Structures are given as structure tokens and as C-alpha cells.
Amino acid sequence: MHIGQQIAQYLLSGLSTGAIYALIGVGFAIIHNATGIINFAQGEFVMLGGMFTVFFLTVLNLPLLVSVILAIAAATIVGVAFERLAIRPMKNASPISLVIITIGGSILIRGIAMLVWGKDTHAIETFSGNEPIQLGEATILPQHLWIFAVTTVVIICSKLYFNYTISGKAMRACAYNSRAAGLVGIDVRRMVLFSFAISSAMGSMAGIIIAPLTMTSYDVGVMLGLKGFCAAIIGGMSSGLGTVFGGVILGILESLGAGIFSSGYKDAIAFIILLIILFIRPQGLFAKGDTERV
Amino acid sequence: MLKKSSFILTFVVSLAILAGSALAAPPIKIGGLFAVTGPASFLGEPERNTAQMVVNEINAAGGVKGRKLELIAYDTQGDATKAVQAANRLIKEDKVVAIIGPSTTGDTMAVIPVVEKAKIPMISCAAGSKITEPVKKWIFKTAQNDGLAVARIYGDLKRKNISKVAILTVSDGFGSSGREQLKAQARAYGIQIVSDDTYGPKDTDMTAQLTKIKGSGAQAVICWGTNPGPAVVSRNAKQLGLKLPLYMSHGVSSKKFIGLAGDAAEGILLPSGRVIVADLLSNSDRQKKSLLAFVKDYQKHYKAEGDHFGGHAWDAIMLLKGAIERGGDNPAAIRDQLERTRGFAGIGGVFSYSPSDHAGLTKDAFVLVEIRKQDFALVK
């Protein structure tokens, strides 16, 4: 296997992990854009998606499709409850308090998941088989195609939603200036709730389609959430293509780093590049500059 | 007023009852330090469960020399600071006569100074060889040295005339200890490590490392980790069409691994304690009785498969029980008696401690197994 073949595989592997990061990152971006909150509990919804699916599949013995739909619904309910119980009562909280609240929420959700489902790792059957697909010199699995497809659909839907629907436009208005949005008659609180619902649904969807590849346990959310957060930051907190590029860049850096430089330092390499990006372009790679509001 | 005095009376009476029952047969207090939560919970949880189960059984059978055992177990969360705090509490507050655990090599190394200073015997359930090398007066361990597992794998490679291997280890305490041993023993077996890679404990894709290994000219791959990493590695290896023999460590020697890796587990070789192949052992095997008892009990109490991590705690409690039976419940006497333990057939192997060896096991503690048809099979 010569170096060209290897690099082809590194790129393809990076692309497939990158798509996962992107999907998780978009969830961060949606909440941030509607509320200005960085939801550190986002990774836990990824975990909930996978774990709920396992629960419906193996404990209640439901068919896959039903399990998936129920899992997304259940995770969304948790997301909505989290907003109603912990975020909404905090009216004039500082951004730092909100960060702590979401960190507290993530610890709480993870803790409950651990108590309810135990600490074991669980596997889900792949959606359409395990036969590797040869793409030139490299291989991927059918499940990766699912990931690409879902990511694409999600990005297109969010683009359409934010640009062409009334509620999407209203959400953007809240992000830009929530007071002004309130003055023109937008129900800001409903929009915030809605953004939590969308992003928890999206996070759980990500958790479900990756579970057959990565397996799932009560604590998978931390690392995946962190990587998704990175993708969103590189992408300039965009809920569209920016974050996708952010995720793919991160994924490819990791796999090239692991393959060519050092597998032990691969995450460090990714984070060093992230820091450099932040130092050179603090507003993210794909966002236009913004002036500070006084 | 009446209410108050009657309350005080009840309180005094119940105190007296408590004190009376305590005087009747004071239990022997044993401390436990286990990483029940956190990244090492795969070790700590079965260990704590097993320890509690064994203590309950000993008590149900009349205790040790007529006295009950009391297990006081604290969670270290796999964090050195918390382990030291908990060890201090066990020694100074609970006044235990001996400690079993901690679960990880890091936690163990952290509490050793505390325990040595307090002169309390401790039986660690962690595998790192530096715990008992050099020998420390009060420290023993039950988990098999990682070096013994490496020797099993390298022995098999040598038999098959394989000299070039790639190693892929997880970047936590378990993996780094394995990596150290793999590198240290390679020369003695005439083995050359052509690719030395690691992966993170929470990594979800190892195709990059395996791609590199594919191009390295290795004749076999050795992966050293605990669930779920090795399951991802075996699935990724299958995806990439990697046809090399794949060896795993004893870190995955339970049915859970087969469940996670699915078809990709087929043909994987690993060194393991005898617990997963207990029913396949010949009746002359000295450990067979202990093994079958442990597996049956664990299944009954926790509706789960007893693994060899729980076995470390089983061995530790049983070794303590033996020592207390022979020499009483004084910490110094327990230590001396532990050191005199010879030929105790437990779960991890046949233990024989001595003043120069506080690990107590030989290479025979491991057998080599192969995964065939979703089950473990002994490799002769």
C-alpha cells in the first residue's frame, strides 16, 4: 500500500468523521444564533439519541424506524424540558452563568443516563449492511453514506428554514437583536424554546446515525460535543456550510495527523490549528467581521 | 415537654442498643477504593460489586472466626486527588484494618505513600508492574502484570515465526502500561515493532492508524485497550480489508467485547485469565472450583457475566480472609500473613506471595484464547 493510497484513505476517513462533527456543530450554531447561548449540553443530546434508540430497539423490541423516530422525539422532549426548567427562568443572566447552567445540565443528563442505562457500551446494527464500499483506493462503509446524506439534508433544510420561512426569519431576528425582535411582535421566548427543540432533535439524529459505527454509551457526548463545538467555531457559528467545512477540516486534520505525524498527538495537532485559526481570524474562517457593540 | 423527654429517652435507648450490639461482635472493617464512576468504571464497578458480594457471602456463612466483615467502599472516580482523600478517610475516620483496591495503577501509586505511612496493608486491583516492583512493605496486588499477557502473545507470535508487528494502544493508563511492556519485551522474543501508534479512549474511528499499519509491512497487529476502542479497531480493520492476525489484550476478555465487535471479532486472539473459559478447563485445574463459584454467584446477584476485573476483588477479599483467619485482625499481622500466602488458587491465578514478590503470579495466570463462532475457545 503506497503513500498515495494511504492519503486517499486518510482523506476519506477524515471526511466521514468530519461530517459527524459538522452535524453536531450545526446544533450548537442554531441555539447560539437564536439565543447567544453556547449550549454545553449539546453533546448529551447526541448521546441521548443513541441510547434511546438502543433502549427502544433492545428493551422494547421495536423495529428500527419506529425506534429512531421515538428516540428523536424523546430527546427533543428532554431538550424542551431543559429549556423550560433551566434556561427560561434565567432572565437577565450573564453569559458565564448560562455556560455554567448548560454545563450543569450536561452533567445532570449524563448522570441520569448512567443511572438508568448503566455504564456499558452498546452497539446498534448498521442500517444497510457492513460490506465496505470501494471508492478508488479507499473504502468507506454504507453507514457513512447515511451520515453524508443526513448531513446534507439537514443543512439544506436549515438553509431553507432560516431564509424562507416566517419563523426562521423571526429566529434570525432574535439572534440579531432580541429586544428589537420583541418590539416588532416576535414571541422571543417561543423562538428560544423552538431553537432548543430543533437543536436537540438534530443532535439526537446525529447520535443515532453514528451509533452503528462508533457505538454508544452514557459518556460519548463529552468528546463528540467538544469536537462539534470546534467545528462550529471554525465555521464562524454558521448554521450552514461554514460549520460543514469546519467539521470536515477538523476531521481531515485529525486523520492526516494520526496517519502521518503522530497518532498520540493528533487531537493536539487539531487544536493547535484551531488556535492558529482563532488567532488569525477570531470570527471564524467563514464569517465576516463584526464590530463590537458597546 | 413530655414529647421532648420521650424523644431523648428513645434516643438514649437506641444508642445503648446500638452500642450493645457493637460490643457483642465488632465487625472487622475492610476499606475499598474503586473507580466506580468515571473513565475507569469498567474496572471499578465489577470490582465493587464482587467485593460486596463476597463479603455478604462470608458473613452469611458465619464470618471470619465468628466475626462479621464490614466493607466500606468509596468511589475514587479514577482521580488521584479523590483517591488520596478517600484513603485518608478510610484510615483515619473509618479505621479499617486493610484496604483493597484502587482499581487503576495511577490511583494506586497516588495512595501508596498514604497507606505506607499509616502501616495498613493494601491489596491493589490494578495491573501496573511498578506497583510491586520494587517491593513495598505494605502493598500487594492481585491483577496479573501486563508483562505476563505480553509474554503470552509474543510466545504465540514466535511459534508462528512472525517477527514484524504493529502495536496500537489506547492512550490511558491501561494502554500505556501495555505499550511499555510490548516495547520492553520485543527484543527478547526477536520481535521488531514496525509501527507504534495510539488512539484516544473516546475515539470513534481508527481507520487512519490502521491504514498506516497496512502500509508498514507488519505481519500482525496487537491492539491494547478496553471497550469500546478495540471493538472499533476490529470493525475498522474489517472495513479496510486488513488480513493480518489481530491480537487483543486481556482488557477485552469478556462476552461484551464480542457483542460490540460482532462479526469483526471472528478469529481475534487474546491472552486472558481463565474466568471466561472456566467451563472448558479440565477438572484437574486448581482454579476451576473458585472460577465456577465466582461466575455462578455473579450471575445470580447481578444478572451479568462475571469478568476477571471483578475477579481481582474476589481474590483480594479471599486473600484477606485467609490472612485474618491465620493471624487475627491486626494490620501488621494481616500483612505478615499475606506475605506467607502460598498456592492460593483464585480467579486471576495461583497466588504465592513472598518477601521478594508481592504480585504472586506466574506466566501461567494467562491462557491464550481465540474468538470462534462468537465465543471463546482455548488455543493449545
Add this chain to the structure above:
Amino acid sequence: MTKSRSFLKHEMVKFILFTILILFLPLAFKGGYLLNVFVFVGIHTLLAVALNLLLGYAGQISLGHAAFFGLGAYASGILTATHGQNPWLAMAVVAAAVGTLAFIIGFPILKLKGHYLAMATLGFGIIVYIAFNEAVELTGGPSGFSGIPNLSLGGVSFDTDFKNYYLIWGMTLVTILLSLNLVNSRIGRGLRAIHDSEVAARVMGVNVRFLKVQIFALSAVISSIAGSLYAHTMTFVSPTSFGFNFSVELVTMVIIGGLGSIYGSFLGAALLTLLPEILRAFQDYDIVVYGLLLIFMTMFMPGGLVRGIPALVGRIVMRSGAGSKADA
């Protein structure tokens, strides 16, 4: 003028009372394990004060402060155990080196704001954590680094909890005194101006960027000293003590104690260090209780313990006062 003098006098009285409390606290423990816990409370207070200078006074978040703590601990450990250097000299050299590092990375990092700053400091913390794990020849890797000597002074070795308690709390009290002086000085006012509005501070002639970097470096130096003390007390260090979780724990200490309050940092550190001891009764449920506590504290005591407890006590006193009146 008189107002500020009486204010300073008030601060001094508070500090002396606090010092007396700390000096006599061990009497209450009777040599039990709580003395050991309060050694760690001392180290955590040092760290919380350091982070509070940055987070509470200058308003700059850091999710990577465990890295400075870890760098101090590992560098002290390596210099003394591997290279046989004098521990006190090592502590000073390491603190200076960590401070310099913070000063250099401070310029680009503190240019960032809000969650970008959070991300950058988090990234820095993770990079350092990975280095602790991977530089096995230097750090011993994930299973840790042992054999670090205890500190000693004039033939007295700090090898018991009792001695370490007074050593660490001595250092912590000095740091608290210096920090109180700092926040009540011109620099402190400049910091608060940055916290409220950077643009306004700049207009008023505060060199915002330099001041922020300076306080970042100072915070790193204190954290590094805390790390050295930790290493010599534990005589063992391993990477898990310096990961992302511990960085979050530190931020939590500062916020739960009270942003911009030095004594609040002590309360936060004490609560979070004692929490595992309190939660032992809950066994496996402690992680859930911990999460709930974080949420409830932020929701119902946004000013932290230091402001929340007096308010709570006031309310209870008021209510019981009203209650006894009703009884009469």
C-alpha cells in the same frame, strides 16, 4: 479619602478574622481526615483566587486553567525527582516560566472574546493535557509520576497533613492578602472597568490589552505555585487531575463562591472539595446531585455563596422574627 481608609480598615479586620479562623480550624478536626481534606481546600482556594482575578475581576473566562496548575505540578515534580533540584528554587523557576508562557500566549488569546475565548483556553488546556499523557519519558504518561519529595525548610520536612496545612494555608493567606491589595488598587479599578465595558475603559485611558495579559500571567503564576505545592504534598501526579473536568470544576468554584469576591473563592473551593465527602452517602447518585447543585446554585444564588448566604440568613432571621411576633 476617609471613606476609602475606613474601607481598607474594614478589609483588614475581615482578613485578620479569616486568618484566625484558618489558624485554629485544625483544632476542630482532632487530627482526623478532615485535616487532609482542608489541605486540598487550601490548594483549591489558591487556584480559585487566581482564576477569580481573571474571571471575576477582569471578566475573562478561562476553561483551561487546570493546564497552568498541571504545568506547575509536573515541572516541579520532574525538576526535583528526576533532576534533584532544590524544591523551593524549582517552584520559583517553574512559576516564572509558566508566567512567561502565559504572558506570551496571553496576547493572542485575550484578543478573543466570549465563547471564542472559552474555546481557545479550552483548546490550550487540552493540548497541555495531551502532552502530559504522551510525553511518557518525561511525565510517566497516563499512569502518573511518583517519587516527588516533600518540601522541607530548615531541617523540617513537610510530611504530615498538619505541617502541610500550615505551609499551604500560609501561602494561600499571603496570596489572598496580595490579591485584596491588588483589587483595591488602581489596577483593580482598571480591571473592573474592563469587566463592565472594554471600550469605555479604553476611552478612559486604561491600557486594556496589556492589563488583561498581565492579570492572565499573574493568574497563571499563582496556579503554577498551587501546582508545585500539590505535587510536593501528594508526592505523586497523574494527568487525570489536570483535565478539562478540573478546569470546569475551578470555574464552578469561582462562580458558586461568588464572582469578584476573594472570600467567595474560599467558600466555593471549600464547598466543591467537601462535596465528594458529603455525597459519599449518595454513592452512585453523586454525579446527578452535583449537576443539580450547579444548576440550582446558578439559578437561585447568582451572586454566589458569599452574597447568597447572608441574604438567606437575613431572610430566615426576618421570618423567624415575624414568626415569634405572631406567637406572642
